[in-house]
Amino acid sequence: MEGFIAQVRLVLPVLGFDIAREPVTVTLTRTVHSEHPAMIFRINSVGVDARMSPIADEYIVHKGSTARANAKAAWNGYQGLRDRLKSEGKLVVNPKDQSLLVFTEDVPFSSLSAAAAVVLDRQAAGPNEWKLDGTKTSYAEWQQAQLQ
DSSP: OHHHHHHHHHHHHHTTOOTTSOOOOOOOOHHHHSSSOOOOEEEOOTTOOEEEEEETTEEEEOTTOEEESOOOOSOOTTHHHHHHHHHTTSEEEETTEEEEEEESSOEEESOHHHHHHHHHTSOOOHHHHOEETTSSOBHHHHHHHHHO
């Protein structure tokens, strides 16, 4: 039975289900990552400025990143996740600009699209939305280049 459970824990994340995976808690600090700086990707459009680093099979949106407060999107499948982050105090109204929310701590996401959808308050193709910091290279393009 333990072998079966191990196989299930291996296969489910590949299929896009993270229910059997233990959550990873990662704190981004300059001192911890000074030897091995994390890659930083950004969404810097529609008034938001969000930074994200892929670490340990998760996508960490950095503390201080901003998100749209209310895009009035027709449908956002991640609205429940946004609401949970707000109720937990991890995503609060930006006191300097009421049209934005700000991340009060580093927040891990299981997918790029979930992170992008929460930031943009709309459906989003995360691999195309997140750009390598300082470039126009999308995460998908960067990842493809790593494979070659």
